[in-house]
Amino acid sequence: MAADAPKSELLQGTLDMLILKVVALGPIHGYAIAQRLQQMSGAVLQVQQGSLYPALHRLEKRGWLRAEWSASDTGRDARFYTLTRVGRRQLSEQRAYWDRLSAAISGVLRTAE
Amino acid sequence: MRFRTRDPRIADEVRFHRDRLIADYVASGMDPKEAGRRAFLEFGNPAQIEEAVRDVRGRWLDDLSMDLRYTLRSLRRSPAFSIVAILSLALGIGANAAIFSLINAVMLRTLPVREPHRLVQITRLLDGRPGFVSYPLFEYFRDHVDSISAAFAQGATDQSIVIDGEEELVPTDLVSGAYFTVLGLEPAAGRLLGPGDDVVAPAAPAAVITDRFWQRRFARSPSAIGTPVTIRDRIFTIVGVTRPEFQGARTGRVPDLIVPLAMMNTRGAGFNWLNLMARLKPGATVERANAETQVLFRAYLETVAAQAPEKERAGILRQRAAALPASDGFNPVRSTIGEPLLILMGIVGLILMLACVNLSGLLLARAAARQREISIRLAIGAGRARVVRQLLTESLVLASIGGAVGLAVAGWFGSRLFALFVNGRDIMLSVGPDWRVLVFTGAVALAVCCLTGLAPAVQAVRVDVNPALKEVRARRGRLGRALVVGQLAISMILLVGGTLFVGTLVKLYAVDRGFDSDGLLVVNIRTSQPYPAARVKVVQAALLERLRALPGVRLASASQMLPAAGSLWDRRVQVDGYRFRPDESETVGFNAIAPGYFGTLRTPLLYGREFDARDTETSSKVAIVNESFARYFFGDESALGRRVTSVSVTYEIVGVVRDAKYQHLREPTMSTMYVAWTQQGGDQPSSYSYLLRPDAGDPMRLAAGLDRIVRDADPALRVRQARTYAAIVDQSIGTERIMATLGGFFGLLALVVAGLGMFGVLAFQVTRRTNELGVRMALGATRLALMGLVLRDVMVMIAAGASIGAGAAWLLTGLARSLLFGLTPTDPGVFIVAASVLAAASLAAGWLPARRASRVDPLVALRHE
Numbered sequence: 001m002a003a004d005a006p007k008s009e010l011l012q013g014t015l016d017m018l019i020l021k022v023v024a025l026g027p028i029h030g031y032a033i034a035q036r037l038q039q040m041s042g043a044v045l046q047v048q049q050g051s052l053y054p055a056l057h058r059l060e061k062r063g064w065l066r067a068e069w070s071a072s073d074t075g076r077d078a079r080f081y082t083l084t085r086v087g088r089r090q091l092s093e094q095r096a097y098w099d100r101l102s103a104a105i106s107g108v109l110r111t112a113e
Numbered sequence: 114m115r116f117r118t119r120d121p122r123i124a125d126e127v128r129f130h131r132d133r134l135i136a137d138y139v140a141s142g143m144d145p146k147e148a149g150r151r152a153f154l155e156f157g158n159p160a161q162i163e164e165a166v167r168d169v170r171g172r173w174l175d176d177l178s179m180d181l182r183y184t185l186r187s188l189r190r191s192p193a194f195s196i197v198a199i200l201s202l203a204l205g206i207g208a209n210a211a212i213f214s215l216i217n218a219v220m221l222r223t224l225p226v227r228e229p230h231r232l233v234q235i236t237r238l239l240d241g242r243p244g245f246v247s248y249p250l251f252e253y254f255r256d257h258v259d260s261i262s263a264a265f266a267q268g269a270t271d272q273s274i275v276i277d278g279e280e281e282l283v284p285t286d287l288v289s290g291a292y293f294t295v296l297g298l299e300p301a302a303g304r305l306l307g308p309g310d311d312v313v314a315p316a317a318p319a320a321v322i323t324d325r326f327w328q329r330r331f332a333r334s335p336s337a338i339g340t341p342v343t344i345r346d347r348i349f350t351i352v353g354v355t356r357p358e359f360q361g362a363r364t365g366r367v368p369d370l371i372v373p374l375a376m377m378n379t380r381g382a383g384f385n386w387l388n389l390m391a392r393l394k395p396g397a398t399v400e401r402a403n404a405e406t407q408v409l410f411r412a413y414l415e416t417v418a419a420q421a422p423e424k425e426r427a428g429i430l431r432q433r434a435a436a437l438p439a440s441d442g443f444n445p446v447r448s449t450i451g452e453p454l455l456i457l458m459g460i461v462g463l464i465l466m467l468a469c470v471n472l473s474g475l476l477l478a479r480a481a482a483r484q485r486e487i488s489i490r491l492a493i494g495a496g497r498a499r500v501v502r503q504l505l506t507e508s509l510v511l512a513s514i515g516g517a518v519g520l521a522v523a524g525w526f527g528s529r530l531f532a533l534f535v536n537g538r539d540i541m542l543s544v545g546p547d548w549r550v551l552v553f554t555g556a557v558a559l560a561v562c563c564l565t566g567l568a569p570a571v572q573a574v575r576v577d578v579n580p581a582l583k584e585v586r587a588r589r590g591r592l593g594r595a596l597v598v599g600q601l602a603i604s605m606i607l608l609v610g611g612t613l614f615v616g617t618l619v620k621l622y623a624v625d626r627g628f629d630s631d632g633l634l635v636v637n638i639r640t641s642q643p644y645p646a647a648r649v650k651v652v653q654a655a656l657l658e659r660l661r662a663l664p665g666v667r668l669a670s671a672s673q674m675l676p677a678a679g680s681l682w683d684r685r686v687q688v689d690g691y692r693f694r695p696d697e698s699e700t701v702g703f704n705a706i707a708p709g710y711f712g713t714l715r716t717p718l719l720y721g722r723e724f725d726a727r728d729t730e731t732s733s734k735v736a737i738v739n740e741s742f743a744r745y746f747f748g749d750e751s752a753l754g755r756r757v758t759s760v761s762v763t764y765e766i767v768g769v770v771r772d773a774k775y776q777h778l779r780e781p782t783m784s785t786m787y788v789a790w791t792q793q794g795g796d797q798p799s800s801y802s803y804l805l806r807p808d809a810g811d812p813m814r815l816a817a818g819l820d821r822i823v824r825d826a827d828p829a830l831r832v833r834q835a836r837t838y839a840a841i842v843d844q845s846i847g848t849e850r851i852m853a854t855l856g857g858f859f860g861l862l863a864l865v866v867a868g869l870g871m872f873g874v875l876a877f878q879v880t881r882r883t884n885e886l887g888v889r890m891a892l893g894a895t896r897l898a899l900m901g902l903v904l905r906d907v908m909v910m911i912a913a914g915a916s917i918g919a920g921a922a923w924l925l926t927g928l929a930r931s932l933l934f935g936l937t938p939t940d941p942g943v944f945i946v947a948a949s950v951l952a953a954a955s956l957a958a959g960w961l962p963a964r965r966a967s968r969v970d971p972l973v974a975l976r977h978e
Binding site: 048049050051057061069 | 122125126127130133134157158166168170
């Protein structure tokens with residue numbers, strides 16, 4: 001929680017995409033997803049870890065994620081998430097959209113300067 | 114108050130995360146307590162997260178199981194209510210499922226054959242109902258109706274058969290060659306009959322047995338194929354077995370044996386005794402087949418009429434024929450008990466409605482008692498829909514348990530009811546519940562749930578939260594009273610129905626039958642071999658003599674046709690001194706009887722004498738006629754000594770007897786002539802029913818020794834059936850008896866339920882108005898006035914309920930017209946009786962609360978607040 005970095009609330013769609021991105025790397029449980037999200041975005045994006053779970057279950061309900069109980073690295077059972085085919089397609093679509101959007105925004109900012 | 118059921122796995126997942134978070138902080142050197150605090154900040158409240166996840170996943174199931182458990186707990190807490198509710202629903206649903214399972218068995222099943230919907234029955238119509246055709250008519254239709262590809266004829270008999278020297282009587286179908294091919298059946302073993310078997314007097318006649326007989330007689334042994342069966346004097350060979358699901362082509366009758374019709378001498382006869390079924394050609398419709406049938410039958414009748422005497426032509430041409438859908442086979446059961454079943458369905462439907470309204474009232478009272486709890490729940494933010502759902506769950510649970518118990522009730526009630534309907538008739542049907550009955554019961558239970566639950570639930574949440582929190586008392590007055598009026602109205606309909614059916618039965622029993630059936634035993638016999646004509650009279654006389662000599666028998670006689678058993682022969686007659694008009698029927702009822710017949714039946718002999726020993730085969734031919742006959746043909750003149758000719762035999766009338774009802778008790782008496790059995794040719798000992806009147810007591814006591822006596826008379830004779838005459842009469846009005854029993858029973862049940870409902874509402878209102886009543890009394894109202902206050906309320910509800918019910922009954926009872934006798938469906942007397950009974954019972958129910966109202970102590974009442 002660095003005081004000097006501006007915090008931004010995560011847009012819901014953004015969180016979904018980040019989760020998909022993390023899960024795309026292989027079966028992973030909720031705690032590890034939270035850790036990975038924090039590492040990936042540094043302290044810039046602030047995720048309250050608990051709000052991860054409604055998102056995970058929403059994505060599962062949509063059929064983008066699949067969940068399974070199995071043993072974690074500590075030996076205790078955890079719920080592991082994997083990406084479905086639909087999820088993978090969704091990820092690449094959202095990614096393309098974000099690429100276009102951020103390119104457009106930086107274009108606007110550059111000409112405005 | 115919130116009841117929560119946690120999905121343990123959601124909790125596990127959340128806990129796993131928190132635990133790992135804490136563990137990681139501790140591993141990085143943090144104090145465990147500080148680690149827990151940090152984790153809470155970082156992670157959030159686990160319970161909230163679980164709820165959020167549950168919101169995402171949809172909480173429908175969670176909430177349902179919560180509601181269910183809450184409901185079960187609250188039902189357990191009030192066992193009296195639960196038992197009353199479940200029992201009344203179980204009875205209501207059970208009665209509906211039972212009647213429906215009978216309707217299902219009688220009307221909804223199709224034959225287990227290939228494409229049953231392409232089958233049609235082509236038949237003559239009797240009073241609009243399917244009748245029978247003769248063999249020539251069968252051939253005529255088979256060869257000329259263009260819409261059908263093939264047709265078969267089938268006749269049903271009971272045949273005496275011998276297998277391995279063992280003789281028994283089995284239901285047998287006589288069928289023409291196309292029977293199995295039209296139906297499209299495959300054998301379970303061996304082969305079925307085909308067109309090749311349709312020849313007169315073949316070298317090796319073939320027979321097919323059904324699975325039932327195969328099981329019973331041969332324990333399904335393959336060696337049954339090839340077994341010889343003696344039928345009368347011919348030896349048939351069993352060539353095949355039908356599949357288990359095939360129960361014959363006629364609803365309610367499962368044959369044991371199926372043999373070619375061509376084997377029987379009756380094939381060529383002009384008797385109408387055959388059923389005709391055909392398969393439609395591809396593309397043809399029942400309507401087209403029907404149109405062709407009508408045209409063809411008209412042409413057929415015209416050729417018949419052309420050869421008949423002038424006066425008979427109109428009658429011949431009046432006959433009708435039709436092609437009818439036959440996916441359920443030949444179904445005489447449908448026309449005999451179909452209509453009563455539909456009426457009963459309506460009655461039990463009303464009973465179920467009554468149970469629903471009643472339960473609705475109970476639930477309403479419960480909701481009123483729980484108003485405070487509901488208000489609290491609404492106040493702390495429960496959605497109204499959520500509370501309604503919780504209340505609906507209660508009726509859902511009640512309806513489900515009621516439905517399940519109801520199915521058990523249905524199984525029991527259905528089979529008992531079916532036994533009542535069958536009542537000695539030869540009907541075999543499986544009435545057990547199948548998928549249709551299950552679906553029906555489920556649908557009924559669901560409807561019950563909605564009917565009973567919705568009104569109280571909506572009423573319960575239609576409260577202002579604030580006043581209700583302070584004031585526990587409910588305002589359910591108007592709805593409660595409306596429900597009581599509803600109950601009274603339904604009861605009124607059921608009472609009118611019950612009174613009509615009971616009245617019909619009373620009138621039927623009061624009909625002057627013209628004979629005394631009490632204390633009579635009726636014995637039917639059978640023979641394995643037909644007797645040669647020369648032996649018949651000797652054997653008959655020997656049998657009657659032995660029966661008369663039986664100890665304890667006072668009188669005995671015999672008759673071809675029995676009064677009230679439903680039939681008489683028709684005979685054309687010429688009466689000396691009487692000229693028929695051209696359009697007048699020349700037929701009269703005809704019966705052959707033994708000496709002492711009228712004495713045994715206690716039918717009064719008005720003039721002349723009975724038949725006796727002097728009337729022999731060779732003596733001059735004599736007849737006895739009934740009053741109607743004598744009056745019709747001779748008016749006031751004496752009938753004795755007059756001459757009647759029938760089938761070229763001229764009889765002299767030697768006696769006149771009182772009329773007796775041979776057909777149904779509701780039918781008018783026919784003009785009837787009786788001839789002596791000694792002078793009647795072409796019969797067999799088994800053509801007669803033997804009547805025994807014992808000195809005293811139960812006539813069935815005589816039945817035990819009969820078989821020996823009968824064998825004594827001739828070794829080939831067997832007792833086929835021995836029953837009391839009273840049973841035969843009861844059977845002849847079996848449907849009316851069922852309708853009266855059930856109609857009366859349900860009427861009374863409705864009365865009790867409505868009475869209880871009335872009592873409940875009044876008791877509640879008197880309690881609610883204790884304060885007001887106390888004030889009135891303090892101001893000088895008399896006890897009588899207070900009672901009047903309550904009773905006036907009762908009267909208003911009775912008047913409303915009875916008028917609504919009477920109006921509905923007025924519209925509905927016409928449906929039962931054909932089941933009534935001696936009463937019109939809108940008989941004012943019946944309505945008055947029903948209304949009086951209803952009023953009396955409701956007033957009685959209102960009496961106790963009214964009395965309590967008059968005993969209110971003003972001091973107590975005023976302190977009540």
